[in-house]
Amino acid sequence: MFTKDKNFYRTLARLMVMVVLQNVIAYSVNMADNLMLGAYCQDALSGAAAVNMIQFMVQQLTMAIGDSMIVINSQYWGARNTSPIHKFTGLGVLAGLLLGGLVFVLTTSCPYWILGLFTGDEAIIAQGLAYLELIRFTYPIYILTTVLMAALRSVETVGISFAVSLLSLAVDVGINYTLIFGHFGFPEMGIRGAAVGTLTARILELAVILLYLGFRDQKLRLSVSRMFRIRAEYFRDFFKVLCPLFFTQIFWSIATPIQTGILGRLSSDAIAANSVSTTMFQYLKVVTVGEASASAVLMGRTVGSGDMDKIKSYSRTLQVMYLIFGLLLGLGLFLMRKPFLSIYTLTDEARVMADQILILMSFIMVGMAYQMPTGSGIIKGGGDVKFSLVVNLISTWGIVMPLSFLAAFYWKLPVVAVVALLNSDQIFKCIPIAVRANRYRWIHRLAKPSK
Structure with missing residues (x-):
């Protein structure tokens, strides 16, 4: 029933560990940026948080481009046909540059209006404008770097992404510490110092990736002539995958701040409790994200090879692994919640509320650890990109959002009940995703035979 292929486990572990660490x-x-800005000035922290909402949207849309490349390229990689990989990487780069250029123009031409969408406080907007003045240059750089790293991941090259992230952490934290507070004889720049650190780290990331592609990479072997001589059929195939993923990320990225806003309207204790709980949950969630990313590459490669026995065996094995990891993560979250909460200074009510939310999230974690990698790893990685859009539209906008809004403002339910409803899709989405995964209707051969 389950695969005994040792190469499967080795490849999954290597991909997953690197993505998790990254x-x-x-x-x-x-976290480091928030801690340092929070220690410097509350308005600076809030201003950076407002600008980071732009970064959040950019990340989600960039993820759609990167995932599109991984879905297609990994199948061609499995089919051992690398020529189309060059073309789809070129299309990903073009889409990324278009997105980066658009974001740069918008943040340059109307920064005050954009920040006004997230806050009405003039002091926070002033800090945000000072931060955005430099951060806007990072968007095209970040997008291009992320797209190129996705191309490398699609052919199972992941070590360089981890190395780049580690270098970025050291540079960003070092410059921020120096320039935010004015240490080592440098001027005290406050929030602009944080922007300098981020911009420097982004430039360095792109430089390292380009150097790696130019001198060390032996799989992609990218060149301008290979990437940008693109036939019309490649455009059609790429955007057929990109469009559903793009809209999935747009709808999800819009829903996330609305969900946060629902809790934010309840009480200051609710905001604090949810913030603390989310921090710990997100750290453990990266394991699930790593599973999903590794599985997408692995399943795409296997579907591209056309070996149906392996496809089914790998799918069953992965689903069992997701459940085991989910149970371990949920248990870990439950057991670590008390020591974690002891770090924070909270009111008694907020502490009790945070403890209740973490107990709830321990169960939510199990569902999320199954449905997310199954949906984003197996099903999407196997070429079925429309299913995720349909499931998320129905669950988030048809069920979760209306019920959560009613629970918070009409039924006046306790905060923990509202949090339960906001995260309920992580549980009930397990049913349609499990049915879809085990009927194998997600197996879509996107890699065309070489001519």
Whole structure:
């Protein structure tokens, strides 16, 4: 029933560990920035948080481009046909540059209006404008770097992404510490110092990736002539995958701040309790994200090879592994909640509320650890990109959002009940995703035979 292929486990472990470590480092960069800005000035922290909402949207849309490349390229990689990989990587780069250029123009031409969408406080907007003045240059750089790293991941090259993230952490934290507070004889720049650190780290990331592609990479062997001589059929195939993923990320990225806003309207204790709980949950969630990313590459490669026995065996094995990891993560979250909460200074009510939320999230974690990698790893990685869009539209906008809004503002349910409803899709989505995964209707051969 389950695969005995040792290469499967070796490949999955290598891909998953590297992606998990990369995500932990990326999350740690944000945490370090928040801690240092919070220690410097509350308005600076809030201003950076407002600008980071733009970064959040950029990340989600960039993820759609990167995932599109992984879904298609990994199948061609499995079919051992690398020529189309060059073309689809070129299309990903073009889409990324278009997105980066658009974001840069918008943040340059109307920054005050954009920040006004997230806050009405003039002091926070002023800090945000000072931060955005430099951060806007990072968007095209970040998008291009992320797209190129996705191309490398699609052919199972993941070590360089981890190395780049580690270097970025060291540079960003070092410069932020120096320039935010004015240490080592440097001027005290406050929030602009944080922007300098982020911009420098982004430039360095792109430089390292380009150097790696130019001098060390032996799989992609990218060149301008290979990437940008693109026939019309490649455009059609790429955007057929990109469009559903793009809209999935748009709808999800819009829903996330609305969900946060629902809790934010309840009480200051609710905001604090949810913030603390989310921090710990996100750190453990990176394991699930790593599973999903590794599985997408692995299943795409296997579908591209056309070996149906392996496809089914790998799918069953992965689903059992997701459940085991989910149970371990849920148990870990439950057992670590008390020591974690002891770090924070909270009111008694907020502490009790945070403890209740973490107990709830321990169960939510089990469902999420199954449905997310199954949906994003197996099903999407196997070429079925429309299913995720349909499931998320129905679950988030048809069920979760209306019920959560009613629970918070009409039924006046306790905060923990509202949090339960906001995260309920992580449980009930397990049913349609399990049915879809085990009927194998997600197996879509996107890799065309070489001519």
